[in-house]
Amino acid sequence: MKNTIQVLAALIATSLLFVNQPNLRADDAAKPVKPAETKPCQKPAWLTDLSIGIKESYDDNIFLAGAPVLAPYKVPVGSVAALKNVSSFLTTISPKIGFDFVPLLGNQDALQSLTLSYAPDVVFYHEISSENYSNHRIGTAAKGKMANFSFQLDNTFNYIDGNKYAPVYPGNYRSAYGYAPSRERRQQLQDRSTLTLRYDQEKWFVRPTASLLFYDLDTKQLAGFTGYQNYADRYDVNGGTDLGYKLNKDLAVTAGYRYGSQYQQTLSPAIDKYNQSAGSGYQRALLGIEGKPFNWLEIKLQGGPDFRRYGSSAPVRDRTPTTYYGEAALTATLSKQDTITFNYRQSPWVSGTGMVPTFESTYDLNYRRKFNDKLSGNLGLRLLGADYTSGLSYSAGKSTPTTAPTNLRNDLQYTVSAGLRYAFNAHFSADFSYSYDLGRNAVDGLSTPSYYREFDHQLVSVGVQAKF
Numbered sequence: 466m467k468n469t470i471q472v473l474a475a476l477i478a479t480s481l482l483f484v485n486q487p488n489l490r491a492d493d494a495a496k497p498v499k500p501a502e503t504k505p506c507q508k509p510a511w512l513t514d515l516s517i518g519i520k521e522s523y524d525d526n527i528f529l530a531g532a533p534v535l536a537p538y539k540v541p542v543g544s545v546a547a548l549k550n551v552s553s554f555l556t557t558i559s560p561k562i563g564f565d566f567v568p569l570l571g572n573q574d575a576l577q578s579l580t581l582s583y584a585p586d587v588v589f590y591h592e593i594s595s596e597n598y599s600n601h602r603i604g605t606a607a608k609g610k611m612a613n614f615s616f617q618l619d620n621t622f623n624y625i626d627g628n629k630y631a632p633v634y635p636g637n638y639r640s641a642y643g644y645a646p647s648r649e650r651r652q653q654l655q656d657r658s659t660l661t662l663r664y665d666q667e668k669w670f671v672r673p674t675a676s677l678l679f680y681d682l683d684t685k686q687l688a689g690f691t692g693y694q695n696y697a698d699r700y701d702v703n704g705g706t707d708l709g710y711k712l713n714k715d716l717a718v719t720a721g722y723r724y725g726s727q728y729q730q731t732l733s734p735a736i737d738k739y740n741q742s743a744g745s746g747y748q749r750a751l752l753g754i755e756g757k758p759f760n761w762l763e764i765k766l767q768g769g770p771d772f773r774r775y776g777s778s779a780p781v782r783d784r785t786p787t788t789y790y791g792e793a794a795l796t797a798t799l800s801k802q803d804t805i806t807f808n809y810r811q812s813p814w815v816s817g818t819g820m821v822p823t824f825e826s827t828y829d830l831n832y833r834r835k836f837n838d839k840l841s842g843n844l845g846l847r848l849l850g851a852d853y854t855s856g857l858s859y860s861a862g863k864s865t866p867t868t869a870p871t872n873l874r875n876d877l878q879y880t881v882s883a884g885l886r887y888a889f890n891a892h893f894s895a896d897f898s899y900s901y902d903l904g905r906n907a908v909d910g911l912s913t914p915s916y917y918r919e920f921d922h923q924l925v926s927v928g929v930q931a932k933f
Contacts, residue, residue: 508933514563514582520928525552527596528632529643529904531920538635539690545595547632547647547692549920553592557928560585563604575611580604588650598627598650615663623655631684631694640904640920642849642878644818648696652683668711672719675704680817688735698730699815707753716756721767723749729815729822731778741780741820743856747773747813749790763796771813780820780857788813788824802835821856821874825849839888845900847880854908875907876918892933898926 508515528547540546563582567573582604590596601624608617629652634644656679663672682696703725709717724747731742753767768791775784793809808829815822828848835841853874884898906918 510568511565512563513565513580514561514584514932516561516930516932518557518559518561518928518930520557520559520926522555522557522924522926523552524555524922524924525550526920526922527551527553527590527593528634528647529640529645529902529920529922530634531640531643531904531918532634532636534635536636538633538692540633541630541685541687541690541693543595543628543630543685544690544693545593545628545630545632547634547643551593553590553596555591556589558587559930576607576609578606578608580606595628595630595632596647596650598625600625613665615665617661618659620656620658623653625649625651625653625655627651627653629684630687631696633690634692634694637692640918642851642876642904643920644694648682648694648817651696654681654683655679670709670711670717672707672709673705674707675702677702682817686733686736688733694818695732695736696817697732697815697820699728699817701725701727701814703747703749705749707751709755712756716758717754719751719753719755719767721749721751721753723747723751725749727813727815729820732820737820739778739780741778742776743779743781743815743820743822745773745775745779745813745822747771751790761798763798764794766791766793768792768811773813775822779822781822781855782857783855786855804833806831806833816853821853824852824855826852840885841888842885843883845880845882847878847882849876849878849880850907851876852907874918877905877907879903879905893929893931895929896927898924898928900924 526549528551530547530549530551533549538546561582561584563580563584566579566581567576570576570579582602584602584604585599586602587599588597603622603624605620605622606618609615627650631651632647634640656677658677659674660676661672661674663670677700679700679702681698684694684696686695687693703723705721705723707719707721709719711717726746727744729742729744731737731740734740749769749771751767751769753765755765755767757763768789771788771790773786773788775781777784789811790813791809791811793807795805795807797805799805806829808827810825810827812825813822814825826849829845830847831843831845833841833843851874853876880900880902882898882900884896886894886896888894900923902920902922902924904918904920904922
């Protein structure tokens with residue numbers, strides 16, 4: 466980790482020293498340089514990003530845990546107990562460097578951008594070092610157009626260098642969404658990729674597309690520790706085509722189809738003797754609308770039925786359910802100073818802990834206000850949902866699941882956030898952010914619901930960023 470920071474610091478210093486300097490001949494060395502001839506350092510066109518940020522934060526509930534300790538518990542060497550209200554100050558160092566290779570290739574009419582970026586986060590938890598990690602984020606993208614054909618490729622690869630042992634939730638009481646932040650700090654690989662092709666005519670277009678969401682968890686798989694999190698590898702891959710009809714030059718309606726597969730790792734018999742996996746194949750029929758119905762509003766909506774087929778080992782009551790898939794992105798530019806964005810997604814997915822599949826929902830609403838050229842602020846609301854009640858539970862000592870929906874999990878998380886950013890100049894800025902999370906269980910009839918899923922969580926951060 467130390468070597469990574471040193472290399473990045475040297476790279477930034479070297480770039481600042483040498484970018485856009487004039488070529489010198491041997492006989493120029495003895496000539497004095499007049500002050501009027503000195504030029505300011507500027508990034509070359511191919512160096513799109515060169516920055517570093519430092520953020521100090523305080524987290525009052527690191528594990529988003531809500532359950533009190535009800536019984537003695539064991540923690541394997543290298544792991545940590547995910548106790549309620551464990552707090553810590555933390556430091557995040559975030560350098561970034563980005564390139565666009567198109568300027569280096571000369572005039573490329575077809576290729577509009579070809580980018581590569583490296584943007585790691587190095588995070589230190591000062592009171593609980595087991596949570597220290599570094600996220601090495603590599604982004605690649607390409608975009609081009611030739612006559613009626615266009616394409617776009619986006620890929621983000623994450624290598625997270627963290628603890629190889631998962632935390633232990635004493636009493637096996639994982640809180641609503643509490644496991645997710647802890648999991649994202651552990652050793653793993655992630656990859657998110659989308660590829661879109663498009664052929665346009667005056668009144669219609671056709672758009673083949675493919676996407677990948679991939680998680681390779683590298684934490685230890687252990688048995689015999691109640692509440693230890695055995696994370697499952699998983700992925701989602703799909704492909705299909707959209708057909709679009711242009712209502713006008715700025716707005717179109719679409720009809721699409723997707724064929725895909727979701728995978729979930731089967732754990733060893735010592736951990737899961739029932740050999741369960743919620744992997745499935747699926748097909749989706751989608752209708753949508755996209756573009757700008759008004760000058761101030763940009764929208765992209767798509768949704769429809771999800772036809773799914775689970776494998777024989779899936780812990781579900783219905784192996785061929787028909788559910789729903791939907792996604793939306795709206796941007797309302799109310800003025801030069803005011804922007805509202807809304808993002809929405811609902812989709813069946815597999816669990817990252819345990820084997821029961823989930824129906825996940827995300828709603829994000831954000832308002833951004835630019836007070837002047839230096840000061841801007843934002844307010845955000847978020848609702849997350851993870852409904853596990855389609856799954857089955859196994860009774861102790863039985864080899865077949867119960868027939869009732871006994872999995873008592875329907876997690877909700879409400880988040881309110883706010884932030885301010887002040888730009889001292891084009892190269893230096895400071896920001897402040899605050900968020901408050903409420904984790905709640907939506908299943909009725911539990912005798913002590915707060916013991917199972919509920920938590921409160923606050924995070925406050927102050928940071929600075931330098932751009933070159």
